[in-house]
Amino acid sequence: xxxxxxxxxxxxxxxxxxxxxxxxxxxxxxxxxxxxxxxxxxxxxxxxxxxxxxxxxxxxxxxxxxxxxxxxxxxxxxxxxxxxxxxxxxxxxxxxxxxxxxxxxxxxxxxxxxxxxxxxxxxxxxxxxxxxxxxxxxxxxxxxxxxxxxxxxxxxxxxxxxxxxxxxxxxxxxxxxxxxxxxxxxxxxxxxxxxxxxxxxxx
Numbered sequence: 001x002x003x004x005x006x007x008x009x010x011x012x013x014x015x016x017x018x019x020x021x022x023x024x025x026x027x028x029x030x031x032x033x034x035x036x037x038x039x040x041x042x043x044x045x046x047x048x049x050x051x052x053x054x055x056x057x058x059x060x061x062x063x064x065x066x067x068x069x070x071x072x073x074x075x076x077x078x079x080x081x082x083x084x085x086x087x088x089x090x091x092x093x094x095x096x097x098x099x100x101x102x103x104x105x106x107x108x109x110x111x112x113x114x115x116x117x118x119x120x121x122x123x124x125x126x127x128x129x130x131x132x133x134x135x136x137x138x139x140x141x142x143x144x145x146x147x148x149x150x151x152x153x154x155x156x157x158x159x160x161x162x163x164x165x166x167x168x169x170x171x172x173x174x175x176x177x178x179x180x181x182x183x184x185x186x187x188x189x190x191x192x193x194x195x196x197x198x199x200x201x202x203x
Contacts, residue, residue: 004196005100008109011188012092017181018043018085024127025049025176026158028057030169040176041127043081045072065142066156067134077126088116092189099196106196113189120182128160 022040027049029036037056038049046069048054058068072078092112098104135157146154146167156166159173175183 001099001102001106001196001199004106004109004192004199005096005098007188007195008096008099008112008192009093011185011192012089012096012112014181014185014188015085015089015092018178019082021177021181022047023176023178023182025174027172028169029172032168039069042178043078043085045078046070061156063142063144064146064156065139065144067137067139075130077130081123084119088112088119092116096192099192106193106200109189109193109196113186113193116186116189120186124160131160132157134158 022042024041025038026041027036027038035050037053039053039057040047040049046054048057054069061068095104095108095112099106099108136155138153138155158164158166158171161173161175164171164173
């Protein structure tokens with residue numbers, strides 16, 4: 001399964017792009033901010049799109065009682081996620097090499113893909129849980145207390161995916177380069193499974 005093994009190795013190595021490129025991006029724009037503010041979310045931490053974006057977002061959030069954007073050492077995810085990605089990349093390359101040498105069947109490629117899919121779903125669930133806590137766990141002593149027309153407190157959970165209007169801000173949340181590399185890598189491993197299956201039958 002030479003072709004399948006090579007495809008599997010390339011697909012697995014694409015995961016390493018997550019150490020260089022953001023996984024996700026959240027942008028906030030409003031009439032009084034002609035240059036939108038944003039956060040790039042990496043597997044190792046959160047950085048501002050522009051130099052002072054994190055500082056400015058924290059300043060705005062302070063008025064409505066939101067917590068500061070966490071530093072890497074304040075979230076266990078930023079310690080665990082890099083290890084998971086590195087481990088899956090190494091495992092994928094190892095399976096690809098063994099497939100290349102004919103030591104494992106094409107089913108191992110699918111097994112890796114299923115495991116990566118499960119981990120990805122768990123990661124997205126965890127990310128959405130953090131967004132929910134970030135936007136709803138507000139300081140009761142905040143300077144500004146916004147409420148809905150029915151009197152219930154307003155929450156500020158950013159969308160997991162897509163566009164949302166919050167007060168006078170337009171909030172956009174979409175995958176970034178790292179996520180696309182991850183998705184491309186998973187597609188390649190799926191391709192490796194089908195190519196390997198074909199090669200296995202012609203042995």
